[in-house]
Amino acid sequence: MMRKILIVDDDQKTRSLLKTYLEKNQYEVKLAHNGESFLTEFQRYSDELSLVILDVMLPDTDGFALCKTVRQKSNIPIIMLTASSDDTDRIVGLELGADDYIAKPYNPRELLARIKAIHRRVGTESAGAPRYYRFAGFTMDTVERSVVDADGELIALTGMDFQLLKYFVEHPGDILDRNVLSEETRGRDSGPLDRSLDVQISRLRLRLHDDGKQPQLIKTVRGAGYVFSADVSSGGAA
Incomplete structure (x- = not known):
């Protein structure tokens, strides 16, 4: 079964490119263009999602607020996308409960590698290890x-x-x-x-x-x- 990812980004071109790229790599992708649409989609698919990707800069809110909201409801892995060149955004995101971050501009292959690494860590346990x-x-x-x-x-x-x-x-x-x-x-x-x-x-x-x-x-x-x-x-x- 394909893993389902929800992405929120206000740039239509970026959303489309990521959706196409990740679907070619066997992921099912749901998209949102702002905070309101993200929360609607998250509520609809929360039990099916394996990961969410939050852009920090959004027209009606920011990724930090969404990260905080998600963490109040779920432990689903979160990757933050930040255009900031300093560490402040990254540290704030991690303190709010994000699992990883990636700075813009980024190579989609790097994002894919981060997604796979998180799924590997979350989804696999050593055979025979104590429970x-x-x-x-x-x-x-x-x-x-x-x-x-x-x-x-x-x-x-x-x-x-x-x-x-x-x-x-x-x-x-x-x-x-x-x-x-x-x-x-x-x-x-x-x-x-x-x-x-x-x-x-x-x-x-x-x-x-x-x-x-x-x-x-x-x-x-x-x-x-x-x-x-x-x-x-x-x-x-x-």
Whole structure:
């Protein structure tokens, strides 16, 4: 079955080109030209969509507002398109729950690669791997792709947040460098000026109530990367 993607972009030519290109690569594509039409289409197809692509600049709203709205309703992967040359738009998008971003102008092949990488990470799990992981009072279910705390409350995580945390709990005590973590969550190395991983780590700490100034779960190893310091157990029932 073809994966269904919803794209919002106010440029008609860009929408048409992306639709044609992605459909040639076996995706079903739905289009929206502004925030209002996007929300209508999202409500109509939300249970069928595998990913949404949000342009930051729209005539009636912006991609940030749409990202926030989507995150209140769904953990569906989100890619942001930004024409800004600085990091501000990208960081804001990631803080609001976007899974990835790509700067305009971009090569459609690069966007396709990002889409495939997200679908690979979200849609595949290692055969024979444990379903449940437990750490610091939290329980992770890798089949349902959910995390609950000691009181059974669901922790709100994006797809990329979940993938990063899953990689941490699979490698407790290991020092993981930035490039390894970026490759695992975004399918590419982290550039020297790329702050997106730092934003994601901060967001994950916040979700896990891990003090950013003195974190106990995800610790920074200066000059080396990060280490997940909690005791982790796996297997068994929820």
